[in-house]
Amino acid sequence: MSYLLQIPFEIPEIVLVSLLYLFLDIYPAVKSFRAMLTTASFLLLWATFSILTGVAYFFLMTTSVAKVQNLVGPTGTKLTIIFLAALMGATVLQSLSLKISDVKIVNLQALLDGYRGQVLADITKRNSQIERLSAFRLGDQLSKEFQNNVNDLAAEYSQLLLFTGQTSASAAQLVAALEQEASDLKISKVKLIAGRIARLDGARGRQLLS
Amino acid sequence: MAQNIRIATQLLSNPDVIRVFRAIEDGSGKASGWGIVKTVGMQAEEAQGILKSLRDCGVIDSTDAGLDGYYSLTKLGFELRSGLRIAV
Numbered sequence: 001m002s003y004l005l006q007i008p009f010e011i012p013e014i015v016l017v018s019l020l021y022l023f024l025d026i027y028p029a030v031k032s033f034r035a036m037l038t039t040a041s042f043l044l045l046w047a048t049f050s051i052l053t054g055v056a057y058f059f060l061m062t063t064s065v066a067k068v069q070n071l072v073g074p075t076g077t078k079l080t081i082i083f084l085a086a087l088m089g090a091t092v093l094q095s096l097s098l099k100i101s102d103v104k105i106v107n108l109q110a111l112l113d114g115y116r117g118q119v120l121a122d123i124t125k126r127n128s129q130i131e132r133l134s135a136f137r138l139g140d141q142l143s144k145e146f147q148n149n150v151n152d153l154a155a156e157y158s159q160l161l162l163f164t165g166q167t168s169a170s171a172a173q174l175v176a177a178l179e180q181e182a183s184d185l186k187i188s189k190v191k192l193i194a195g196r197i198a199r200l201d202g203a204r205g206r207q208l209l210s
Numbered sequence: 211m212a213q214n215i216r217i218a219t220q221l222l223s224n225p226d227v228i229r230v231f232r233a234i235e236d237g238s239g240k241a242s243g244w245g246i247v248k249t250v251g252m253q254a255e256e257a258q259g260i261l262k263s264l265r266d267c268g269v270i271d272s273t274d275a276g277l278d279g280y281y282s283l284t285k286l287g288f289e290l291r292s293g294l295r296i297a298v
Binding site for chain 1: 240254280
């Protein structure tokens with residue numbers, strides 16, 4: 001019974017274990033912690049999953065605490081139950097469906113798969129916005145660095161185009177189109193080339209600054 | 211929606227489109243159109259055409275038009291990705 005009184009104090013651990021599970025599940029597809037933690041739909045999924053893990057934790061604490069304690073000892077009991085609760089929450093979310101007379105009345109799996117797809121799309125969209133701003137920043141730095149040396153930057157751009165698999169004719173065409181664009185829109189050529197390099201190969205752009 | 215899925219499925223029967231789709235998937239939203247051109251080693255105009263077709267049928271989304279934009283999969287794109295994995 002004393003375990004039940006401690007449940008409110010276990011909330012931070014429950015929330016952290018829930019986050020750990022979601023990282024394992026979602027990170028491989030989005031590859032950005034920052035984008036995950038700044039996407040509203042992910043935060044909602046995290047909150048929902050934490051609540052479900054909390055309910056499962058309460059259930060396990062009231063029914064199986066003695067058995068778990070016998071198996072893993074008193075020190076590992078709490079952590080084991082939190083992990084089991086997270087697994088229970090995930091299992092319920094991923095597979096709960098109720099079928100009556102060949103008609104699925106409840107299908108949490110389809111609902112969760114749909115929402116998970118939306119979360120992944122939202123996070124990768126956020127990634128795009130972050131990368132876009134980072135490319136603008138890199139482009140600005142490159143254009144400042146090369147403002148008196150536009151020919152070197154143009155040569156670097158042509159070389160990068162060839163590395164992407166463009167033929168020399170199409171690379172020359174792209175460079176000419178960029179020069180035309182700069183002239184038509186009255187934008188500095190160095191700024192346009194710098195922006196293009198930042199989008200084409202950010203790593204090379206950063207290397208040019210060092 | 212159903213029309214978009216049909217068009218997308220037809221598009222994704224083309225190996226070049228699959229290469230572009232995979233490059234966007236691997237980029238996780240961090241790949242620009244130019245980055246995708248570099249990854250797949252395709253001519254810029256051809257890649258731009260494929261990106262536009264995929265965007266028009268709602269499989270991918272981008273921050274800006276053309277190769278200067280950064281591309282990511284939409285919800286439909288992620289659903290089709292699972293289908294592609296099963297097909298492979």
